[in-house]
Amino acid sequence: xxxxxxxxxxxxxxxxxxxxxxxxxxxxxxxxxxxxxxxxxxxxxxxxxxxxxxxxxxxxxxxxxxxxxxxxxxxxxxxxxxxxxxxxxxxxxxxxxxxxxxxxxxxxxxxxxxxxxxxxxxxxxxxxxxxxxxxxxxxxxxxxxxxxxxxxxxxxxxxxxxxxxxxxxxxxxxxxxxxxxxxxxxxxxxxxxxxxxxxxxxxxxxxxxxxxxxxxxxxxxxxxxxxxxxxxxxxxxxxxxxxxxxxxxxxxxxxxxxxxxxxxxxxxxxxxxxxxx
Numbered sequence: 001x002x003x004x005x006x007x008x009x010x011x012x013x014x015x016x017x018x019x020x021x022x023x024x025x026x027x028x029x030x031x032x033x034x035x036x037x038x039x040x041x042x043x044x045x046x047x048x049x050x051x052x053x054x055x056x057x058x059x060x061x062x063x064x065x066x067x068x069x070x071x072x073x074x075x076x077x078x079x080x081x082x083x084x085x086x087x088x089x090x091x092x093x094x095x096x097x098x099x100x101x102x103x104x105x106x107x108x109x110x111x112x113x114x115x116x117x118x119x120x121x122x123x124x125x126x127x128x129x130x131x132x133x134x135x136x137x138x139x140x141x142x143x144x145x146x147x148x149x150x151x152x153x154x155x156x157x158x159x160x161x162x163x164x165x166x167x168x169x170x171x172x173x174x175x176x177x178x179x180x181x182x183x184x185x186x187x188x189x190x191x192x193x194x195x196x197x198x199x200x201x202x203x204x205x206x207x208x209x210x211x212x213x214x215x216x217x218x219x220x221x222x223x224x225x226x227x228x229x230x231x232x233x234x235x236x237x238x239x240x241x242x243x244x245x246x247x248x249x250x251x252x253x254x255x256x257x258x259x260x261x262x263x264x265x266x267x268x269x270x271x272x273x274x275x276x277x
Contacts, residue, residue: 016132016187016188016191017128017129017132020125020126020128020129020132020180020184021125021129022049023121023122023124023125023128024122024125024126025122026045026049027118027119027121027122027125028115028118028119028121028122029041029044029045029118030044030045030118031113031114031115031116031117031118031119031121032115032118033045034114034115034118035113035114035115075198075201075204075205075208078197080197081194081197081198081205081208083250083251084190084193084194084197084251085194085208085209085212086250087148087190087246087247087248087250087251088190088194088209088212088213088216088247089212089215089216089219090243090244090246090247090250091152091155091183091186091187091190091216091243091244091247092212092213092215092216092217092220093215093216093217093219093220093223093240093243094155094156094159094216094220094240094241094243094244094247095155095183095187095216095220095240095244096213096216096217096220096221097219097220097221097223097224097236097239097240097243098159098162098176098179098220098237098240099121100217100220100221100224101224101228101233101236102121102124102176103117103121105162105163105172105233106120106169106172108233109166109169109172109233110166110168110169110172112169120169120173123173123177124173124176124177124180125180126177127177127178127180127181127184128180128181128183128184129184130181130184131180131181131182131183131184131185131186132184132185132187132188134181134184134185135147135151135184135185135186135187135188135189136188138185138189139188139189139192145193145251145252147185147189148186148189148190148193148247148248148251148252149248149251149252151182151183151185151186151189152186152244152245152247152248152251153244153245153248154182155179155182155183155186155244156241156242156244156245156248157241158175158176158178158179158182158241159179159237159238159240159241159244160237160238160241161175161237162175162176162179162237163233163234163235163236163237163238163240163241164233164234164237164238166233186247190209190251191206191209194206194208194209220240220243223239223240223243224236224239224240227239
């Protein structure tokens with residue numbers, strides 16, 4: 001994220017919609033192909049998308065070399081960055097865990113087919129995009145800690161409703177889509193703040209964020225696997241709601257009290273130059 005001024009949030013936004021865009025295309029495709037044989041899903045999506053990525057990279061122009069600080073080791077000595085990272089881990093665990101078990105939720109709760117489930121998850125992924133856009137627009141006018149708290153609390157409520165209330169497939173689709181909307185806003189807000197808190201070490205900050213994202217998938221999946229057999233989908237929803245709440249509490253309390261740059265100072269910088277990332 002090396003764009004300056006107002007181009008920064010736009011570049012960050014486009015970078016972060018790559019994953020939900022892949023869900024929008026990939027989930028319905030997996031559902032359609034897996035309805036015939038689940039083995040074909042591996043050929044249709046991972047193999048096909050990998051070949052497309054190779055072709056795209058082959059035509060990419062060379063990137064100019066420049067000084068890049070990618071070692072994240074020193075960042076862990078900064079309490080504000082450390083708190084931000086733990087908050088990101090909690091939020092990513094909640095969101096990733098919800099995604100992992102969402103397909104089983106629709107199939108077991110409503111008896112929908114694999115193909116229909118793929119379409120449902122594609123629609124949910126589409127709701128992530130306007131949340132991403134809203135987060136980008138609000139970065140220049142609202143304190144980032146406040147924005148993170150609002151998105152985290154809203155996602156927490158959404159996760160509890162999605163897991164606990166099942167009056168019909170349309171209701172659950174809307175509930176999960178609203179959750180995806182707030183997750184999209186929370187993700188770009190958290191990423192932008194991490195870049196600012198790293199004080200110029202942007203690549204290192206993104207390496208930390210990527211690690212939290214991947215560990216989040218592992219942790220969220222593991223937690224869901226433990227909770228689901230005991231308390232069902234309602235328990236899974238409440239558990240992930242609690243993780244979203246933890247993420248909000250970490251962002252609000254720990255980092256505002258940390259030394260160094262801190263969230264409040266970062267918020268002033270974010271508002272002043274509209275998230276120079």
